[in-house]
Amino acid sequence: MHTHDWITTPLTAALVRGALELERTEHGGLLPHRLPARARAQCVDPQLALAESQPSGVRLAFRTRATAVELDTLPTKRVYVGAPPRPDGVYELLVDGRPHARAEARGGHTLTIDLATGATEHRPGRPATLRFTGLPDRAKDVEIWLPHNETTELVALRTDAPVEPVPDRGRAVWLHHGSSISHGSDAAGPSTTWPALAASRGGVELINLGLGGSALLDPFTARAMRDTPADLISVKIGINLVNSDLMRLRAFTPAVHGFLDTLREGHPTAPLLVVSPLYCPLHEDTPGPAAFDLGALGEGKLRFRATGDPAERAAGKLTLTVIRDELARIVRQRAADDPHLHYLDGRALYGESDYAELPLPDELHPDAAAHRRIGERFAELAFAPNGPLAARTA
Known part of the structure; x- marks a missing residue:
């Protein structure tokens, strides 16, 4: 496939499930939050700030005939001083509720944490591109579950066919x-x-x-x-x-x-x-x-x-x-x-x-x-x- 075949779909709340708030970042991306700004302003605990920004249960959800999907993300990797390296966060793509593929994003920001002293250091990084291919060529519900344990900024979504929000299935x-x-x-x-x-x-x-x-x-x-x-x-x-x-x-x-x-x-x-x-x-x-x-x-x-x-x-x-x-x-x-x-x-x-x-x-x-x-x-x-x-x- 040539790059001119890609359709870029704006990332909006209509395509995101499981977040309580989406913060528009300086790069124009979306940072999912699991607590709203009013709640975050009432507690300065760094542990809470880290936890609520990690998108556990947050997923992109859309309906499409696309057979290939690209997602640009900007993850924040955690490094604990003296501890073994943490595995990269996992992105999982599901088709009609069934697992289809897994991927990891390299690069991104790095947050170094010293467990003994509590000191932290943040080093900025660059976005990564995830590519999922071989999706069935039919209308289907696609979900991309974001890493549950890795702060993830959504930067861009590209597909080889148009995307629309998943219709309401009436689920509780x-x-x-x-x-x-x-x-x-x-x-x-x-x-x-x-x-x-x-x-x-x-x-x-x-x-x-x-x-x-x-x-x-x-x-x-x-x-x-x-x-x-x-x-x-x-x-x-x-x-x-x-x-x-x-x-x-x-x-x-x-x-x-x-x-x-x-x-x-x-x-x-x-x-x-x-x-x-x-x-x-x-x-x-x-x-x-x-x-x-x-x-x-x-x-x-x-x-x-x-x-x-x-x-x-x-x-x-x-x-x-x-x-x-x-x-x-x-x-x-x-x-x-x-x-x-x-x-x-x-x-x-x-x-x-x-x-x-x-x-x-x-x-x-x-x-x-x-x-x-x-x-x-x-x-x-x-x-x-x-x-x-x-x-x-x-």
Whole structure:
């Protein structure tokens, strides 16, 4: 094919799914955000800024007869001082919902992070071009899932046939919030994070607000969810509150109520599922904060350890066991007045026997096989005909 055969289609919100806001950059590209500017202005935590700019669950979606697609992107690569190199983020192209091809973008910006000191350095880079070929020559839905763990600016889209937005298929929108596990840490690719797998099996449209390290009951996240159109909502609460050691039980209980109250302001009757933490031996009965295991880092491995003292539970320090018990109690209390509120024990998704079979490689995050299991189980439990998120998936 000659270059003059390419059709360039402007990148607009009509072609992007899963982002809450699109920022027009100085290069004329689009930077997807998973929290709106108002929320970002209320927190200067660099961890949150990094997490919300990583486009987990964000994808380009269009209808076309094209057999070849080119996408120019400007990724930001993360380098951790002293740690093994991170793999490049993966782009996955799906045709009518089925995997067709994978690609990686070389180059781009580089963000160097020193875990010991917290210091960062940003080096600018150049865009990369991804090319996907061999698509079937017929009208079809094409999705390009952006890397779930790599900040990605969209620069240009070219195809060898015209592109139009995917028509509304009438699928329910599922809005989910959680930690780095929901964000997709250690999944094989963006369409195989556990929420993406669950959404595919449940036949729903995913908006994934899994924010690595940042599922902290932040009021601005609750307001962003309140203001986002959605049919089905889930919130996975717990692990980040323990491993950041951010609050005690006295603050936790009203913060959960406040978060749920805010969600209900915008979605008074939507099915709402509260999910407690997955099984994680590190923090089942030992409070945080979690810390990098510097001994493992010295061997080129990334591993975490708990630094709290189990005796501190008496003073209100949080553990996963404490949080599960309290979340179950809160949901029971509220469900008396809210028949669309439900609770799911995270150990039903990944429990002690799963840890024995598919252990957490760094003691916190599931691997690709565990993501698949969690996604399949969530779909079975939540999206089943009699499940808590079934009411509006038809």
